[in-house]
Amino acid sequence: MDLSSINPVVLAAALMVAATPILLAAIGELVAEKAGVLNLGVEGMMITGAVTGFAVAVMTRNPYLGMLAALCGGAAVSLIFALLTQVLMANQVASGLALTLFGLGFSALLGQGFVGIPPPRTPKMDLGFLSDLPVLGPILFRHDPMVYVSIALVAAVWYWLNHTRGGRILRAVGENHEAAHALGYRVRRVRILAIAFGGACAGLGGAYLSLIRVPQWTEGMTAGAGWIALALVVFASWRPWRALLGAYLFGGIIVLQLNLQAAGVRIPVEYLAMSPYLVTILVLVVMSSGRARKTLAAPGSLGRPFHATG
């Protein structure tokens, strides 16, 4: 065992990369849940994004086109969920599960010809003197653009939810859909758009995994990242900045356990590899118990179907 081989600067830099896919998926799901929709299909949307993004990036040799395709792919499958739950009034839990099961199979089917192919490289940003700063440079300013896009997205979602009319309508729909409906807001339309946004974000998160973080396509490569993103929304108490904090925390755990594996700590690899899931469960327990629960503030209509009568 050689713990001194773990370089804290490299670790901190890798943390942001590891956190970005779950952050992207979580911020999308956060918006959907704020609109009162519980979409358990995040894993399915992520993996669909991962494969569409990868396929398009390989075919066009352009990672950004791939990410655009992932955005569309994630949104497209999320619309199946929207159709089921918003138009056909199906159970949200079951529909979300269906989306995950379908997405895992569908992606495996699409990705058949792409196993073992390297994707086109996504260049790192060069932020001039910022990138050359000692310590801070490699940690903060030498990443691919998507890391910064994800942070900007968190800021944008925060601003939009709290400081714009559209955001207030979305929150009203999520808190009390009957009241929102009585006020004349289109509950169903708002929710469908929120679901599509969630799907697009999850798709992008998936593409980040297959194009940048891993970078490779393998079946089932999301390996629960979508579920961790769902837990992250609870951890964040439905607040965007807390989602960022949570994602970096998880990113830290993922990177740390990978580094411990590499350093040859005398714990079997499998036990280290289960730590992100165990930590997620632990966090869920802490967040949903006792006093913490009062400050959780889950949207009032979360998971409840809405059917306008009259």
Place this chain on the structure above:
Amino acid sequence: MLRLEKRAQPSNFWNWATPLLAVALTMVAGAILFAFLGKDPFAAIKMIFWDPLFNPQFAAYSRPQLLVKAAPLILIAVGLAIGFRAGIWNIGAEGQYIIGALCGAAVALAFFPSPGWYIFPLMVLAGAAGGWAWAMIPAILKTRFNTNEILVSLLLVYVAEKILAAMATGRMRNPDGAGFPGSRNIAQYPAASNPEIIAGSGMHWGVVAAFIAVIFTYILLHKHILGYQIRLAGQAPRAARFAGVAPARLVVMCLGFSGAMAGLAGLFEVAGPARMISIDFNVGYGFTAIIVAFLGRLHPVGIVLAGLLMALTYIGGELAQFMLGLPGAAIQVFQGMLLFFLLALDVLSNYRIRLSWPEAA
């Protein structure tokens, strides 16, 4: 314009007609998918649904497989259905299945190679207890800390998979296996194996257990006060509370029962068809069982039919993979689509579709 009007009572006719319609629609959609993949859609559908049962060339092998594949699906699905009825979502059956198999296998490996009639029954107990214990984690976290059982049970699947890998390459590895991952062959250890009871039928103890579980669940759900409470809790949680149903007890009961069933399914699998603990021991029965539960309308008898049909898609899918080169993932997509259609068509049993024009405001 089409408008939905909620029915006062779900339609009994559509309740049973939707699964059939969903299967039919899935076949159509599946045929289109297979055509896109460059396969003859009619040949593929026939190979999946007809040939395993009736083609003289394949049926001798395939027919027994039907029970072998259906048993774990049915066993897990009846357990899940009870929880789903009550609005308690155990979606981590795959993990409970793995832990059940590991516990059962641990008993077998501990006694190896001594004979003894008591070994297999002990394994059955260990398998059920393992699945039960694994399901108790989300149950206790739910009742004690109000933690979401959906996320916890699902996350525990990944943990169980890691434990499985650790066991297959570590503690449970076959000491005479030249260092390859995987345990001793339990199916070849007479005191611990789960053999075919009637040769050539595919009937093993797991099938018997599934049969008993179906009858038990039927009585529980439809003839027992607990079943009434479960259905009440699912349909009207507030009314259930006024009627004196203790939600915590229900959570522990439902998760515990479904966990034990999944654990049993894992045990029978590892001692029989799968033969040993290996890294890729689990093949997703725990997730497919969710589809089986819904396809069977959360009703024990429906689940038997749904389990057999799902088993058929597995067997036919393998056959089509082998004979037509149909990708294995296509069957997974097929199963996913089935659930989509099923959920979509549910609208027919809960709502009336009316043709109307929006009134001029």
